[in-house]
Amino acid sequence: MESLYILIPIALFFVVLAVGIFLWAVRSDQFEDLERKGMDVLLDDKPVQKRQQDDDAG
Template identity: 75%
Template sequence: MSIIYLLIPIAGLFVILAVAIFFWAVRSNQFEDLERQGMNVLLDDDDAKLKSPEKNQPSSRNDKH
């Protein structure tokens, strides 16, 4: 039963810490653009790979003189 006297203050500290981190995230605009990260998953970057052919060509490693 004496462990509860230790666990309740530790739980209170966790709650205070979680609330402080939440308010820091709100103040630093972490929740401004919630749609962009979700759309990044849906939009594919295959077009960017097709437009840059230099990435698709193998590099020549025999250029050392």
């Protein structure tokens, strides 16, 4: 029973900390564009490099 006097405040502290971190992430637009970062991995950068080569040649 005595351990609950220690564990409950620690658990409440972690809950408040997690909610605070979540609210910070939402306010700083961390979840604004979820699909773009995933698509960046799939997209190829070769057309951008080709345009730079064309600009240098022309």
